[in-house]
Amino acid sequence: MKLITAVIKPFKLDDVKDSLKEAGIAGITVSEVRGFGRQGGHTETYRGAEYKIDFVPKVSVEVVVDESGVDTAIEAIKKGAATGKIGDGKIWVSDVERIIRIRTGEEGIDAV
Amino acid sequence: MDSGNTAWVLIAAALVLFMTPGLAFFYGGMVRSKNVLGMLMQNIFAMGIVSTLWAVIGFSIAFGGDNAIVGNLDFAFMKDVTTLDGDIPGFAFFAFQMMFAVITPALITGATADRLKFGSYALFIAIWSIVVYAVAARWVFNGNGWIFEMGALDFAGGAAIHINAGLAALAVIMVIGNRKGHGTEPMPPHNLPLTVLGTGILWFGWFGFNAGSALAADGVAAQALVNTQLGAATGMLGWLLVERIKTGHATTLGACSGAVAGLVAITPCAGFVGGVAPLIIGSIAGAACYFALFIKAKMNWDDSLDVIAVHLVGGIIGTLLLGFFADTAVNGEFDGLFFGGGAELLKDQFVAAVGVGVFSFVVTYIIALAIQNTIGLRVEEESELVGLDQSEHAESAYTS
Numbered sequence: 001m002k003l004i005t006a007v008i009k010p011f012k013l014d015d016v017k018d019s020l021k022e023a024g025i026a027g028i029t030v031s032e033v034r035g036f037g038r039q040g041g042h043t044e045t046y047r048g049a050e051y052k053i054d055f056v057p058k059v060s061v062e063v064v065v066d067e068s069g070v071d072t073a074i075e076a077i078k079k080g081a082a083t084g085k086i087g088d089g090k091i092w093v094s095d096v097e098r099i100i101r102i103r104t105g106e107e108g109i110d111a112v
Numbered sequence: 113m114d115s116g117n118t119a120w121v122l123i124a125a126a127l128v129l130f131m132t133p134g135l136a137f138f139y140g141g142m143v144r145s146k147n148v149l150g151m152l153m154q155n156i157f158a159m160g161i162v163s164t165l166w167a168v169i170g171f172s173i174a175f176g177g178d179n180a181i182v183g184n185l186d187f188a189f190m191k192d193v194t195t196l197d198g199d200i201p202g203f204a205f206f207a208f209q210m211m212f213a214v215i216t217p218a219l220i221t222g223a224t225a226d227r228l229k230f231g232s233y234a235l236f237i238a239i240w241s242i243v244v245y246a247v248a249a250r251w252v253f254n255g256n257g258w259i260f261e262m263g264a265l266d267f268a269g270g271a272a273i274h275i276n277a278g279l280a281a282l283a284v285i286m287v288i289g290n291r292k293g294h295g296t297e298p299m300p301p302h303n304l305p306l307t308v309l310g311t312g313i314l315w316f317g318w319f320g321f322n323a324g325s326a327l328a329a330d331g332v333a334a335q336a337l338v339n340t341q342l343g344a345a346t347g348m349l350g351w352l353l354v355e356r357i358k359t360g361h362a363t364t365l366g367a368c369s370g371a372v373a374g375l376v377a378i379t380p381c382a383g384f385v386g387g388v389a390p391l392i393i394g395s396i397a398g399a400a401c402y403f404a405l406f407i408k409a410k411m412n413w414d415d416s417l418d419v420i421a422v423h424l425v426g427g428i429i430g431t432l433l434l435g436f437f438a439d440t441a442v443n444g445e446f447d448g449l450f451f452g453g454g455a456e457l458l459k460d461q462f463v464a465a466v467g468v469g470v471f472s473f474v475v476t477y478i479i480a481l482a483i484q485n486t487i488g489l490r491v492e493e494e495s496e497l498v499g500l501d502q503s504e505h506a507e508s509a510y511t512s
Contacts, residue, residue, distance in 0.1 A: 044300060045359050047369060047418060048405045051298045 001096035001108065004073050006061045007033065008081040008089040013059050019080030020063060023072050026112055029062040039087035058089065064096055066109050114199050120329035121204045127320025128211035132159055132218050134313025138368070139222045141306030142417050144299055146499025147226045148306075148509045154233055158218040161234060162241045166210045173246035174209065180258040183250055200327060208324060209249070216245050216273045222417035223281035226291050226299075227496055230504040232489045236479060240280065244475050248276045248468050263446060264464035265438060265457070267336065268325035270380025270431040271468040278424020279469045281415060283476035288490045290414035292497065299416075304364050311368040315344055318375050322382035332443045336382035340375065342390040343382075343397070347374015350398025358402075366402070369422060373401035376426030381434045386442040393437065397429045428465055435461040 008016055013030065020028060034055035041054040065073050070093060077091055101111035136155035140148045162170070169188050175196075176183035187193055196202030217237045221228075228236075251257035252264075252272035259271070266272055293299070301307060322340040326333035351370025352362040377397030378390055385393070404421035407413075413420070435458025438448035446460075447453030483489045490496075495503035502508065 045361055045363060046300055046365055048355070048359065048402070050359075051300050 001099055001112075002065055002067060002070050003094045003096045004063050004065060004070065004077070004091060005094070006077045006081065006089060006091040007035070007058050008061060008077070009083065009087060010057060010059045012081045012083070012088075013061070016061055016077055016080035019076040020061075020073065023076035025063050025065065025069070025073055025076065027063070031060045031062075033058050033060045037087070037090065056087065064099060064112055066112070113197065113201065114328070117328040117330075118200045118204050120333065121200050121208050121324060121327055124320035124324025125204070125208040125211050127317045128208065128324065129159070129214065129317075131211075131314050131317035131321065132156075132215045134310045134317055135215060135218055136310065137306045138310030138314055138372070139225065139307075139417055141303040141308075141310060142222075142301040142365070143225050144499070145302040145510055146501055148302065148501065149505055149507050150228075150230070150500025151221065151225060153230065153505060154221040154228070154237075155218045157230075157234065158214050158221075158237060161238055162214045162217060163210055165238060165241055166213045166246075170213055170242055170246045171206055171209065173242060174213075174249040175254055178256045180256055180261060181251070182247055183254075205327070208327075209253070212269060212273060212321075213241055213245055213249070216269075216277050217241050217280075219273070219277035219419060219423055220281045220284060223285050223415045223419040224288060225416035226500065227288060227490050228500075229488060229491050230500075232483050232487055235487070236284075236483055236489065239479050240476065243479065244280060244472055245272075245276065248272050248472060251468065252464070259464045259467060262460050262463065263457070264460040265384055265434055265444060265446060266380045266431065266464065267383040268322045268379045270376070270427045270434070271464045274376050274379060274423045274427025275431065275465055275469050276472045278420055278427055279473040280476040281419040282413065282424070283473045284480045284489075285413055285415055287477060287480040287484050290412070291416065292493060294414045295412075301365065307368055308364060311371055315371060315375065318344070318379075322379060326383055332383045335386055335442055339378055339382045339385060339390040343374040343378025343394040344371045345374070346391050346394030347371055347377065347398035347401075350374070350395040350400075351402045352398075354399045354402045369418070370398040370402070373397045373422050373426045376401075376423055377430035377433070380427070380430045381437060384434060384439065384442060384444045385437045386439055389437040389439070393430060393433050396433065397426050400429055401425050431461050431465045432458065435459075 034057055044051045082088055099111045100107050132155055136152045140151045143151050167190055172185050172187035173183040176186035193202040193206050217240050249272050251259040252266045318340055319337050323333040323337035348367050348370040351366050355366045356362045374394035374397050377393050401422050404425040408415045436448045436450050438446055439451045440447050446457045448457050
């Protein structure tokens, strides 16, 4: 089992969700996050004083898939999240040791 | 007694009162979310404490007796206010002036934002409204006051209110010092839509402030109302123009600040100038107050919400420009430099600005220092970090 985490532009969330659904992904977890990559932050001005806003608002999307579905999910996220401009985000994949469905107690891929 | 004039002054009094909650929102939007209730409370509390003290003694200090410097107790506890009945009731004048007394110390809260103990603030504003405001109001608005007698003009309080509050603000911040993290930690406004709302209420109320100061429903009031609108409008444009040139952006906070700067500057002039004067006065104030923002950084003053740049500088600009633009064809007995009156009025305006300013700064500094060295005026460091809402009022503005 693999956990795929994608940090994307907030306005691309709907596209990523649709794209993942089309690819057959059963569920996703979404959180609002802040951070910076190469895009860096932006500057705001209040009464002549400039404030550097280092942390850019982003959305983090998490999906758990079987090994065989990793590339499909990555492609789906890329398709949904890409604008071609700086700040489109990152996708990373990590191992999942166990996964349990609370209602039934099923484990592994059956629980996804 | 004139019922039309009375009706207008009573309505104007209500309009001016509404400016204080407007000011609360104007300032409240500019502070961080942990201090917004602290800011709103300081302003709302002014409506309670100053109104009460005005009835007890403030009005009497400002308008009792015939001394040039300070009043007496003739009108204490509202005794004999009806003896002032004339074209309008004495109590209409009393009420109208009360609302000015309320908003003036409230203006100071913008400079001292985020770091005053509430109890100490309550004591400060109580003393200040009697010892500083009522006395300065007497000098400027009462026929016996030395500034009025000298011949200086102040239609609605450029000196008595804005220069007064501006220099008082400077005195208090010199006593209490800068906020923790000032200059190193960003402290951007938490809710500019609140500031826009406050600006709208202030602007609306300012018609009562300025046009009400005619104390009659007449041509001078109408001229003052139009001047008020144009001062605000061109103040906004002046500020935005220089801001856009300097930073590349015209900001919402800039539009609000410029409008208020224009309103401040037109205040002393409102019933004494006509023609294109309000357009010139507003434009100059908007642009100049923007540049005045940078004074505090140079001096390392933490005037949190720019009371000095907007109210003090705007008040000085309006008070001095009146020495150029005053026109007896509009109202009053003195022409300015541009209308054949020579430099006499300009000199009087300068003396009025310096007189009120020096008095306000010195006495406020003494009051603030006395409170700071007895019960303390500034909150403890931990309270400041937590924010005034929790530490001073045990509340939160925004709960989820």
